[in-house]
Amino acid sequence: MVRHLLEGVTLLPGPQQQPSTTDVLLEDRRLVAEGDEARRLLPLAPVVRVDAGGCWLAPPLVDPHSVLEDPWDGRAETLSSLAAAAVTGGYGTVALLPRAHDWRDRPERLKLHWPEPLRLRLWGSLSLKGADQDLAPHADQLATGALGLAGDDHLPPLALLESSFRLAEMAERPVLLAPREAQLTRQGFVRERVEGLRAGWPLDPVVSETLPLQTLLALGEAHPSARLVLMNLSTSEAVEQLRRHRQPPPATVSWWHLLADSGRLDPSDEGWRVVPSLGNPADREALIAALAEGLITAVAVQHQPLDAEERLLPVDQRRAGVAGHGLALSLLWQELVVGRGWTVAELWQVLCWGPAALLGEQPESLILPSDRWILFDPAASWNWDGGSCRSLAANQLHWGQPLVGRVRASGLMDPADWCLMG
Structure with missing residues (x-):
């Protein structure tokens, strides 16, 4: 000893x-x-x-949602490399979205575990195979240990959502949904602002977030017993929409949207290609302000690893996503504590205790x-x-710095x- x-x-x-x-x-x-x-x-x-x-x-951090597509043979990330990456950055709990090569939509696909003291949590799938055509077996997934239900990175059809909420098999468990309409993005990946125009990137209109958010807020009002959670807010307009709502549901924001914007990044930097699209400085400031006031509940890593081959593709041809577990705490400390005067407790609220509450868990303490x-x-x-x-992901930010x-x-x-x- x-x-x-x-x-x-x-x-x-x-x-x-x-x-x-x-x-x-x-x-x-x-x-x-x-x-x-x-x-x-x-x-x-x-x-x-x-x-x-x-x-x-302090207690370890909690990531309310990230992606791991191939836990066993992944070239971009495996279950063991994700655990090592999480530990490097101080994360003790990671919740995985259902998106995977074998979509985690059935009880037999919800059998992933990490050895203690690490904790792995799994979101069940709202729809079969994530195809947004038919409902997955909600009750079976939850009985197996799914922490709640989640869609993909866009809003499922309203008819499917209505069926799910009326069926109400999720009971008190959270339902995580992204206020994003993929068809409205026009295949753009930088928010339609002056800064995006200057950079010359394909532009994503603000309505691709605000219109589906309006739908989700109305759905939440129609089904007040459901625990709706909004995934990855990204625009100042969405923040104002949420602020005007009588009882805004809990919401998350990606850590990268708090650090980067279309006015800050060099055109050659990693980190332009994310979902939802990167906004401008006003969007980033609005997200930080909403986080500080508690309007946004939790910061998510939204880890989306890419392998080295995919990383070589032009930025507008590769899949969206950045890796982040090893960097989030260090960079957010510099931005929020050092740069903006946040207390350490305020930072832990959005990186640890808020995410835990969102997952339906007791906030951790040093016991x-x-x-x-x-x-x-x-x-x-x-x-x-x-x-x-410790991550296998090739799309690391700030590499070598x-x-x-x-x-x-x-x-x-x-x-x-x-x-x-x-």
């Missing part, structure tokens, strides 16, 4: 709890004691002392003893490259991978 004493670390125990600076004792990867109790246990066995001043010890913790050092400098990235802020250790990973002294 290896013991570490984290000296002067700042604890973020849980929601509605004040941070405190103390010493924490680890035995192997388990958090066993803090404060006076940690110091009382010190003489019992040798201990490695670690100066953790400036670091934060001793526990291996569900991460140690984040906001001042650590490191490089995002093959030595630090220096970053500030990283997860130094966690109960989710092998202590051999910790970098406590770096």
Whole structure:
């Protein structure tokens, strides 16, 4: 057994709890004691002392929706590589959408698991094979362990949604739907703004989001007992629509839409091709403001890995998506905490506790003893490259660039991978 004493670390125990600076004792990867109790246990066995001043010890993050199409033989990502990528970025829970080569629409396809302490959650499918023609067996999926039901990255036909909500087999489980009408996008992939026009990209009109959002809000009013959740809001108009609604449903936003916009990216940068389309600076500011006020509930990674061959295609010919579990916390800390003055608790609300509540789970707290913790050092400098990235995905953002802020250790990973002294 290896013991570490984290000296002067700042604890973020849980929601509605004040941070405190103390010493924490680890035995192997388990958090066993803090404060006076940690110091009382010190003489019992040798201990490695670690100066953790400036670091934060907090519950692991929760990703409410991402994509994994081929868990076993994927060239872009597998179940094990996704787990490694999640751990690198401090994510302890990841919920997967039903989209896959073998669409996860039946109980026998909802058998994916991660070993503890990692947690894998699976969304069941609203329709068979994701084809939006017939309803999938909702009750069977939920009985097998699906956390709720989800569509693909666009709005299913209204008739199918009405049938699903009237059947009401989802009961109190969430139903995750994207306010996006694919036919209205005109195959554009940058929002129709001045910045998109200047860049010369194919443009996606705002109505491809606002019209289906209007439909979903009306559907939610017609079926108030259903737990509707909006997936990946992306425009300032959609935010205003939600703000004017009497009882807006919970909503998510992709982490990348909080960091990038069509006025910020160089034409050669990775990250232009995402669904929903990337907006302009005003869209990004509106999304951040909605997140700060609680109008948007949670930040999703919406991890959509591509393999190296597909990554070589021109940006307008490849599938949409970016990888993100290893980067989200570091980059959002810089943007929101350092750049905008958010508190650490406010950041954890949208990356951990809000997503957990959206999935129908209890928000996590640091309860001793526990291996569900991460140690984040906001001042650590490191490089995002093959030595630090555990994902197989070729569509990594900021590849080869220096970053500030990283997860130094966690109960989710092998202590051999910790970098406590770096």
